[in-house]
Amino acid sequence: MNSPTPRRQVFRLSREQRVAEIMSAAREVFREKGYEDAPLSDIAERAKVVEGSIYRYFENKRDLLVKVIEDWYEGMLADYDLQLAGIRGTRNRLRFMIWRHLSTIHEEPALCNLMFQHLRTGGDYSHTAVHELNREYTRRTLDIIKEGIEAGELREDVPLRLVRDMIYGCTEHRTWAYLRGEGDFDPDATADMIVDLVLSGLERRKPQQPATPDLAERLERAVARLETMTGSAAP
Amino acid sequence: MNSPTPRRQVFRLSREQRVAEIMSAAREVFREKGYEDAPLSDIAERAKVVEGSIYRYFENKRDLLVKVIEDWYEGMLADYDLQLAGIRGTRNRLRFMIWRHLSTIHEEPALCNLMFQHLRTGGDYSHTAVHELNREYTRRTLDIIKEGIEAGELREDVPLRLVRDMIYGCTEHRTWAYLRGEGDFDPDATADMIVDLVLSGLERRKPQQPATPDLAERLERAVARLETMTGSAAP
DNA sequence: ACCCGCTAATGAATACAATTCATCATCTGG
DNA sequence: CCAGATGATGAATTGTATTCATTAGCGGGT
Incomplete structure (x- = not known):
């Protein structure tokens, strides 16, 4: 006994x-x-x-996980606005958001993993505080893009949600590869590349003409006048 | 008893x-x-x-899952090449790959879910046949982009892996929202938008100048004539 | 046709982690 | 200093995955 x-x-x-x-x-x-x-x-x-x-x-193990992630996430997001407030320009602001995201993953890969793998996939995710925090967080990215549109820097016809998904989908996809050990990644360089890709797209730009429309117009008129003077219209 | x-x-x-x-x-x-x-x-x-x-x-439950997904995935990929072979043009080919991906998710959300959530996140994923299939699959997308670059349609300085991550990250991110019930999605429309976004980027294009090579030519000739008339050759 | 061994398939036993619960320990206010 | 109230405990319960000794069916040799 x-x-x-x-x-x-x-x-x-x-x-x-x-x-x-x-x-x-x-x-x-x-x-x-x-x-x-x-x-x-x-x-x-x-x-x-x-x-x-x-x-x-x-309540149970999952509840514990949810609370843990919530707690961590909340603390992390606290000073975002503050930092972002000091950054100007669509490109820079966008880059900051992406860089911040990548850095977080770089610093806390395990917790990010839990968040992506267990929280987001659970059926009750929508009712989670993390979900709300996340919406709040990505809303800022959308705001930046909206500002860019209003400032005339970005196209007006972009599907906003899709842009958001593209940015975060890309960083997360990149993350899986990283977590899986397929080469490590550098938040700085990666952020640069992502911003560039998102803003410029893949298509080769037509060689940028130095002339402004206004200048082209004047040139057009000048040539026409010259032609008149020299009495030689183009065939 | x-x-x-x-x-x-x-x-x-x-x-x-x-x-x-x-x-x-x-x-x-x-x-x-x-x-x-x-x-x-x-x-x-x-x-x-x-x-x-x-x-x-x-071997165990997980092994069973892996085999099940493998089997499904393999069968699905079988006729990809065949279909892709009949499509021309970078944009169209890219669109097909994306559309195919979205359609699959649309048709088999549950199995896709299992694949993303349980296979890809397991530590042994890299040794899985699914991983290899996946690489094979996304390689085709990279090939399309490479072809686009060679054909001069796309920029040469794009980071290939990042483009891949952007495309698939975006579709998958879109998927989570869908699986979570946040509005449904239409593979056709979504594919269009994604291709457009990936190719064109966000930045507003400088208004395309009505081609001027012609104008330049005329200018060249007019100046030459002026020089002849005034007898002042350039130094 | 018959026996014998070989192995697929079984049902029960084991192992292990989450969750519940009756009971006890510690604190607080009178 | 005592009596509830509540916090914390360790053991009991439950639900699954996994293992295993045993049996059932098949096929080859006589």
Whole structure:
């Protein structure tokens, strides 16, 4: 007969502190092992509680994940506006958003992975706070593009949502390859390339004529006059 | 005491047939319930075998999923080349690839979902046949772009991989929104928009000057004549 | 036709992680 | 200092994937 497990010392804590401890432990374990491979027992151990206790603060494992990602994401987005406010010009502002996104992935690949793989794919994602944060976040990108259109720098007929999907789809796709170990990537260089691609497209530009329409017009008239003077109309 | 379960009739089958039956059943169940929510018992039942039997043909649940997706994907890609062969022009060929991708997602959202969510994210994805198929598949897109560059239709300085990521990232991103129920999408219209965006970019084109080479020629001749008239050759 | 071995298929046993729950420990206010 | 109230616990429960000893059917040799 195994002697009954001696009941371990019970620590009582304020709700906030407990939640914070569990979330912190969970974030670490999730980061290290991913979602499926992170047993709740590991998290409990690191948080110095017993598995069952987690259920006092979180509905279930997935809820815990959602809260963890939410918490992280929220903190991250906090100072975006501030930074963005100091940047002028459509291209620069767009580049900043992309660069910021790439940098984040570069710095926290594991958490990004969880977010893409487990949050976004869950059926309840739409009701998640992360979803709302995300919308808020990408809305800024759309705003930049709208401003660019109003300033006359961008075409007016671009499908906005598609542009957004193109930008974020591209960075994320790039990310998968990175996470999979297919060569690493440099947020700076990549951001440059993406902005360039998005703005300029693939098609070869017709060689840019230096002449402005206005100049061309004057030239046209001058030539016509010359022709009259020399009495030699073109055949 | 419960009476022992009467052993059910044993059907012996060729390996190929059994594998085919199990894969077929698995594909259905996975399509209906996803991966995590598809108990192996359901698959076994539909395949008319017992759970344990599956392990004679597949290493584990994940292996089964991989094989199922592989099988589906392979069959799908088979006639791509054939169809693509009949299409001319960079824009049209590119559009076809994108349209094909979107259509597939439109027709088999569930399986695509499994592929993106469970295959691609697994650490062993790089060693999967699906990965190889995918590379083969996207290689065609890159080829189209290369041809476009050689034909002088596209810029020479585009980062190829990034273009690929942009195209597929965009379609997939669009897909998530669709699968999540955020408005449905029309492969035809979407393909048009994506091609347009990728080729033309966002920037407003400088208003295309009514070609002036002709004007330049006339100017050249007029000046020459002036010089003759005034007897002042250029130094 | 019959036996014998070979292997496919089975049903039950095992392993393991999430979730629930009855019980106990600690705090707080009177 | 006592009595609830509530937090935390460890054990029990559940649901699946995976393993395994055992049996059923087939085919080859006599």
